[in-house]
Each structure stands twice: as C-alpha cells, then as structure tokens.
Amino acid sequence: MTSRKKALSGGSGSALILPWLVGTLILVLVPLLVSIALSFLHWDGVDITDVEWVSTRNYKELLGSNSMTGSNQLEQGNRSLRNSPNGDAQFYRSMENSLVFAVFAAPLNMLVAMCLALLLNTPLKYVGTYRAMVYLPHVLGGVATILIWSWIFNPTFGPVNVTLKHAYEFLDPVIRLFVAGGTDAWKVPGWLTSEAWCKPALICIHAWTAGGSVFIFLAALQGVDSETRLASLLDGADAKQRFLHITLPQLTPAILFTLVTGFVATMQSFNYSYLLYNRAQNDGLLFVVLYVYRCAFEPPYRLGYASAIACVLFLILLIGSLSAVGTSRKWVHYES
Amino acid sequence: MKARYSRPVVRHIVLLCFSALLAIPLAVAISVALSPVEAIYTFPANFLPDHMEWSNFYDAIKRLPFLRFMLNSTVIAIIATTGAVLTSAMAGYAFARLTWRRKRLCVLLLLASLVIPAQMLLIPQFILFSSLGWVNTYKPLIVPAWLGGGAFNVFLFWQFFRTISRDYDDAAKLDGASHWVILTRVIMPMAKPAVATVALLSFVYHWQDFQKPLIYLSDFRTYTVALGLRMYQATGGSWMNLVVAASLVALVPVLVVFLTVQHHIGTCARTITDRN
Numbered sequence: 001m002t003s004r005k006k007a008l009s010g011g012s013g014s015a016l017i018l019p020w021l022v023g024t025l026i027l028v029l030v031p032l033l034v035s036i037a038l039s040f041l042h043w044d045g046v047d048i049t050d051v052e053w054v055s056t057r058n059y060k061e062l063l064g065s066n067s068m069t070g071s072n073q074l075e076q077g078n079r080s081l082r083n084s085p086n087g088d089a090q091f092y093r094s095m096e097n098s099l100v101f102a103v104f105a106a107p108l109n110m111l112v113a114m115c116l117a118l119l120l121n122t123p124l125k126y127v128g129t130y131r132a133m134v135y136l137p138h139v140l141g142g143v144a145t146i147l148i149w150s151w152i153f154n155p156t157f158g159p160v161n162v163t164l165k166h167a168y169e170f171l172d173p174v175i176r177l178f179v180a181g182g183t184d185a186w187k188v189p190g191w192l193t194s195e196a197w198c199k200p201a202l203i204c205i206h207a208w209t210a211g212g213s214v215f216i217f218l219a220a221l222q223g224v225d226s227e228t229r230l231a232s233l234l235d236g237a238d239a240k241q242r243f244l245h246i247t248l249p250q251l252t253p254a255i256l257f258t259l260v261t262g263f264v265a266t267m268q269s270f271n272y273s274y275l276l277y278n279r280a281q282n283d284g285l286l287f288v289v290l291y292v293y294r295c296a297f298e299p300p301y302r303l304g305y306a307s308a309i310a311c312v313l314f315l316i317l318l319i320g321s322l323s324a325v326g327t328s329r330k331w332v333h334y335e336s
Numbered sequence: 337m338k339a340r341y342s343r344p345v346v347r348h349i350v351l352l353c354f355s356a357l358l359a360i361p362l363a364v365a366i367s368v369a370l371s372p373v374e375a376i377y378t379f380p381a382n383f384l385p386d387h388m389e390w391s392n393f394y395d396a397i398k399r400l401p402f403l404r405f406m407l408n409s410t411v412i413a414i415i416a417t418t419g420a421v422l423t424s425a426m427a428g429y430a431f432a433r434l435t436w437r438r439k440r441l442c443v444l445l446l447l448a449s450l451v452i453p454a455q456m457l458l459i460p461q462f463i464l465f466s467s468l469g470w471v472n473t474y475k476p477l478i479v480p481a482w483l484g485g486g487a488f489n490v491f492l493f494w495q496f497f498r499t500i501s502r503d504y505d506d507a508a509k510l511d512g513a514s515h516w517v518i519l520t521r522v523i524m525p526m527a528k529p530a531v532a533t534v535a536l537l538s539f540v541y542h543w544q545d546f547q548k549p550l551i552y553l554s555d556f557r558t559y560t561v562a563l564g565l566r567m568y569q570a571t572g573g574s575w576m577n578l579v580v581a582a583s584l585v586a587l588v589p590v591l592v593v594f595l596t597v598q599h600h601i602g603t604c605a606r607t608i609t610d611r612n
Contacts, residue, residue, distance in 0.1 A: 014436060016515060020427035020490055021442065023483025028449045031460030038459065045463065119351055124344055132598045133355045139536070139594050140362075142544030143562040144583035147569055148365045151576050157377055159364050208361065215601060219609035268455045270547045275566065289455050296459050297551060307459055314456045321451070 038307035045296075045303045058308035063087045091309060093283050094291040095316075098267050100199060101287065105206045106262035110255060112210035117217030118247075131214070138212030146275050149205045153191035161188040193280040202272055202285065213258045220254035221247070249333035256332050260321050267317055288313055369393065369581035376577055389577070396581035404557065405564035408474075410589065412560060413542040416478045420485025420538040421531060427484055428493025429519045433505065449487040462551060476552045477545070481538065489534045495608045496530035497523060529607060532600035539593050561586045 039059070042052040064087025116134050120127060137145075152158050168183040176182035189197040224247055232242050273287035288309065296306035368376055369392055371385040397403055430436075431443065465476040484490060500523060508518045524531060546562040553559060556567065565586060568579050 016426040016434070016519070017430040017436070017442065019423040019482065020430075020484030021445075023423075023480060024445055024449050024487070026464070027461060027480055027483060028452060028457060028487075029445070031457040031464070032452060034460035034463070035456050045466075116354065119347060119354070122344070122347060124347055124351075128599065128602075130351045130355060131602060132595075133358060135598065135601070136591075136594065137358055139540045139590055140587055142586075142590075143546050143565045144586040145361070147565060147579055147583045148361055150569075151368060151580060152361060152364055154576075208358065211358070215605040218602070219605045222606060223609060264451075264453060268453055270455070274546070274550075275569065292455065292458075293547075293551075296462075303459055303463070310456045310459065314453055317453055 035307050035310055038304050039311045041304040041307075043303045044301045046301070054304065058305050059312075061088060061305070062091050062308055062312065090283070090286070091288075091291060094286045094288040095312075097199070097284065097286055098269075098288040099316075101202060101206075101269070102263050102266040104199075105203045105266045106259055108203060108207055109210040109213065109262055110258045112207055113213035113258060114217050114251065114255070116211060117214050117221060120214065121218060121221040131218075134211040134214050136211070138209050141209040143271060143275060145208075146205070146271060149208075150192060150276060153201050153205075155188065155190045155193050158191070160191065164188045190280070192276055192285075193278060195280075195282040195284040198276070198281045198284040202276065205272070206266070206269075213262070216254050216258060217251065220251050224250045252328075252332040253334065256324065256328050260324050263320055263324075264317050267313065267320075365580050365584055368577050369396075369584050371577050373575055373577050392577055392581045393585065396578040397585065399578065400564055400568060400582075401557070402561075402564055402582060402585070405559050405561045406586070406589075408558060409543055409561040412474055412477050413539050413589075416481035416542045417535055417538040419478065419482030420489055421535050422485075423482055424485035424489035424534060425493050425519065425524060425527075425531070427490040428497055429515070429523060431490070431494040432497035433502075434515070446487055446490060450491065458547075458551070465552065471552055472554055472558065473552075474558070477542070477548055481542070485534070485538060486541075489538065492534060492604070492608070493527070493530055496527050496604065499607050499610070500526055529600040529604035532597040533604040536593060536597050536601065540590055543590055 040053065040055060042054045042058075043050060064085055120131055120134065124130075153160055155161055165188060168186050168188075172182040172184075189201075191197050191201040228246055229242065232246055237245070268289055269287060270289045270293065273285050273290040274293070277285050277290065292306045292309045292313070295302050295309065367385065370388045370390070371392075372389050375385055431439075431446070461476070465471065468475075470476050470479075504522050504526070505518050508522050513521070544562060545560070546566070549560045549563050550566075553563060556563075559567065565579075565583060568582055
C-alpha cells in the first residue's frame with residue numbers, strides 16, 4: 001500500500017516538476033557549464049567548426065599577465081586586439097565602475113527601505129495607500145523611467161539644475177556679504193554628462209526604486225517579538241534603546257538579505273549603463289555587463305572573451321556574497 | 337503601547353513627504369509631456385505649462401508604430417505571465433507536497449539557480465536559441481517562462497503552499513482527485529495572494545525587460561515597448577516632450593496591473609514569513 005502510494009505520488013509529481021526541471025537544466029545548469037567552457041575558447045559565434053581552444057589566453061588578456069606571456073602571445077599572432085601585460089584597461093574600468101555603483105547604491109537602498117518600513121509598520125490610517133506609493137517606483141523602474149530621469153538631470157533645462165540655479169540666485173545677496181562675486185563662479189553639475197557626477201546621479205536614480213525591499217523589512221518587523229518589546233517597555237526602555245537592542249537585532253537577517261541581493265542585482269545592471277551611456281562621461285557609466293554585451297554582440301563578436309568576463313564577474317559576486325554571509329555570524333541575529 | 341504609537345501626525349507628515357519625493361519624477365514627467373517643445377527648452381523653465389498640449393500624446397504615439405509596440409509587449413507579457421504562474425505553481429506544489437527520489441538534489445538545484453547570476457547565462461542561452469532558429473521570434477522571451485518561470489517564483493509558491501493545511505488535500509484525495517485537480521481546484525484558489533504576486537512580478541519583468549528583446553529582436557515591427565522607447569531616445573532626443581509622453585504611455589499597463597493586485601502583495605509576504 002505504502003509503496004503503491006509512493007509510486008503514485010512519485011509519478012504524478014514528476015509530471016508537475018518536469019517543466020521546471022527541464023528549464024533549470026537547459027537554461028541554467030548547462031549554460032553555466034557552457035559559459036565556463038566558452039571562456040577557454042575563441043569563437044565568433046558564426047561557424048561551429050571555427051571554435052578554437054585557447055586555454056587561459058582570454059583570462060591573460062583580460063587580467064593581464066607577466067611580461068613574458070604577453071610577448072609570446074603577440075608572436076603567436078593571435079586575434080586579440082588589445083593585448084597588454086597590464087590586462088584590458090576597459091575591463092578594469094568597467095569593473096571599477098560597477099563596483100563603485102554597487103558599493104554605494106546597495107547599502108543606500110537598503111537604508112531607505114528600512115527607514116520606510118519602520119515608518120510604515122504602524123496601525124496608521126491610509127497605511128495601505130502609503131505602502132502602495134512606496135512600492136510603486138519599484139514596478140515602474142524600466143526604460144521609461146530611465147528616460148524621464150535623464151530629462152530630470154538634463155544639465156541645462158532639467159528640473160534639478162534649474163532649481164539649483166534658482167537657489168544660487170536666491171542665495172547670491174547673502175553670499176556676496178562674505179565672498180566677492182557671490183555665486184557668480186558657482187557652477188551647476190553636469191550630472192549624466194560629466195565623468196565626476198554621472199555616478200552620484202545614477203545612485204540617486206537607483207535610490208528611487210528602493211521601495212522594492214520594503215516588504216522584506218515589513219515582514220521582518222512583524223516577526224519582532226512582542227513579548228520582548230512589552231517586557232522592555234515595562235522595564236522603562238526608551239525608544240532609542242528599544243530600537244537599538246530589540247528592533248535592530250531582529251532586522252539583521254533582512255539587512256543581510258537586502259544587502260547581498262542588492263549588491264548582486266546592481267553589479268548586474270545593464271539598462272542604466274546602456275541607456276545613459278554617453279561620450280561626455282568618459283566611460284564613467286561603462287558597467288561590466290555592458291562591456292560583456294559589447295564584446296559578445298558587437299563586432300568582432302568575441303563570445304569566448306565575453307564569457308571570460310562574465311566568469312570573472314560571477315567569481316566576484318560569489319566572493320562578495322560569501323564574505324557577507326561569512327561575517328554574518330558576528331552581527332546577524334538568528335532565532336534559536 | 338501608547339508610547340510606541342504616539343504622534344501619528346508626525347508619521348503622516350514624514351510619509352507624505354516621502355510619497356511626494358517619490359511622486360516628483362512622475363509629476364515632472366507629466367508636466368513635460370504636456371508642454372510644447374519650445375517651453376521645455378527655455379530658461380527659466382515653467383513647470384506649469386500655460387496651456388496643455390494634449391496633442392503631444394497623440395504625436396508621440398503616431399511618430400513611431402508605438403501602438404504596435406504596445407500590442408507586441410502585451411502579447412509577450414500575457415503569454416509569458418500565464419506560463420510563469422502555471423509552471424512555477426506546479427513546481428511549488430511538487431516541492432511542498434510530493435516526495436520523489438532525488439528530491440533533495442532538486443531542492444539544491446532550486447536554491448543554486450536562485451543565486452546564479454542571470455548575466456552569466458546570457459551568451460550560452462543566445463547560442464542555444466539562435467541554433468534553434470529562434471532569433472527574431474518571441475520564443476526566447478516566452479518559452480523560458482513556460483519552463484518553471486524563474487526560481488524565485490517557484491520558491492514563493494513552495495513557501496506559500498506550505499502554509500495551507502494538508503487536510504484540504506486529503507479531503508480532495510478521498511474524493512479521488514488527482515494532484516493536478518488538487519493544485520488547480522483546491523490549492524491555487526486558496527493561494528490568491530501568491531498567484532497575484534507572481535503574476536505581478538512576472539508581468540512587470542516581461543513588460544520592462546530590455547536586454548533580452550535587444551539581443552533577440554532586430555526587425556523593428558517586432559519591437560517591444562522598451563525597445564521602441566530606446567529607438568525614440570536615439571532618434572527623437574530633441575523632442576523630449578514626446579519621448580516623455582511616450583514613456584508615460586508605456587507605464588500605464590504596469591500601473592493598471594499593479595493597482596489591481598497590489599493589496600495581495602502584503603498578504604503574501606505576511607503569510608510566508610509568519611512563523612506560527
């Protein structure tokens with residue numbers, strides 16, 4: 001009886017699990033292995049007989065190698081275009097850009113989401129409407145809103161700089177009392193058209209979508225032990241003490257989760273980079289995923305080289321996530 | 337309790353300020369979309385246009401086959417969302433209710449696919465789909481949704497189904513119901529918050545997706561809204577009022593879907609994380 005029951009549920013179960021299993025094998029597991037394999041190959045994606053095993057040459061070109069191997073490769077007359085012992089400068093630039101963006105944007109969004117959740121975690125009137133308002137930018141974030149933001153940060157006519165210029169005019173008489181010339185010498189930032197300001201502008205744009213994580217924090221706040229809180233109230237703990245010693249420790253799992261997923265997501269962002277890239281930024285918004293895209297899908301279609309970049313990115317994400325989880329024992333509060 | 341929930345007025349004011357901050361970009365967009373083109377390229381700018389140029393919306397839609405793009409995106413998003421909800425609910429049900437050999441391995445696979453970066457899989461997937469001759473079709477955008485619909489959605493259904501009592505399954509089994517009937521007639525009607533959340537996330541993902549259409553679609557009649565907007569940005573950049581008007585039109589379907597199902601999201605998050 002039991003064996004028959006098991007067999008029955010097993011048979012039916014495999015039918016239900018099948019689409020997911022097939023999808024995961026064909027679209028995730030195999031591509032993962034292919035991606036690693038491709039990074040050791042040279043292929044332009046046209047003719048399958050043209051595939052060439054190049055061992056670690058892609059990685060050497062990417063990361064740079066010791067002086068000897070670099071000259072050896074040149075003698076071999078390989079097809080790599082920018083082979084230098086220091087590695088691919090554009091790759092390093094793009095990795096740096098992505099890292100700077102992720103390191104600032106992910107924690108900022110986490111903080112904003114946490115503050116919003118703390119504000120929303122009350123039996124307030126219209127709290128449902130506020131929650132919807134806060135979550136809305138997350139679903140609206142896409143090409144359309146990026147284009148709207150690019151107008152908002154337009155250096156000449158955009159609302160941000162227009163407001164700044166008005167503020168300068170307004171402050172001018174006061175500044176003039178202390179500094180000769182007043183605000184005449186003050187300039188407005190070029191935002192997305194300047195190398196220095198494009199990343200701060202983008203971090204602001206990204207912060208607009210922070211509400212996406214609010215529900216994670218709200219759920220975590222609901223898990224905050226009401227007995228502990230009541231006990232602390234009876235013991236006369238004030239709001240600051242209660243936040244630091246009761247609420248915050250119980251939020252640490254949500255903080256860890258939001259930080260790690262935020263870091264992984266921002267490191268992989270493509271749309272900002274593709275849509276807002278312009279020459280004036282001097283490659284300031286060239287993110288690593290855009291560079292992968294260019295290597296793979298623009299001539300000379302270097303699929304193997306692009307895969308090598310993707311593998312390096314994967315490794316960095318893995319190291320970043322694992323080290324965050326590794327330190328979590330020290331600061332994340334897990335319920336026993 | 338009184339100490340904690342004091343000063344609701346302050347909270348209202350802070351929340352209103354936050355909401356205003358979030359709404360400003362949209363307000364600016366509406367103002368620009370309703371301005372004549374001369375008005376937006378002047379200084380000092382006039383954020384309240386003297387007269388509303390409602391014809392901007394008409395022009396924005398007419399300049400490119402924008403309604404065609406909207407239709408394309410709608411078709412893709414609806415078919416893909418249907419597949420994602422269905423197949424991820426099936427897998428979620430299997431994980432929550434069934435046992436089979438190598439289930440532990442499958443759980444491991446699910447958790448692993450949650451953390452594998454999507455960008456890593458892009459090139460091999462492109463090679464696969466192009467060798468199948470699927471480039472310039474919607475298949476690369478739709479078929480993956482019908483094959484599990486994303487690890488996160490499977491995980492969400494699994495966790496939600498766990499909170500539903502097995503007594504319902506047993507009652508249905510006594511009546512001779514198969515797993516398929518239990519899932520579609522018993523469990524899914526009780527899991528409306530999860531269905532709504534997965535449907536919203538999936539619809540938004542497919543509507544907003546830019547990178548995959550960019551890689552797979554080259555004929556501009558097959559373009560999605562996201563690609564159409566990019567085309568607008570590249571060709572009509574000096575008519576910013578029209579670009580912004582088109583952007584606003586592109587946001588309407590997402591807004592409608594969101595407002596229809598948003599009250600379910602909180603319920604879904606609460607149910608899954610409830611520790612009782």
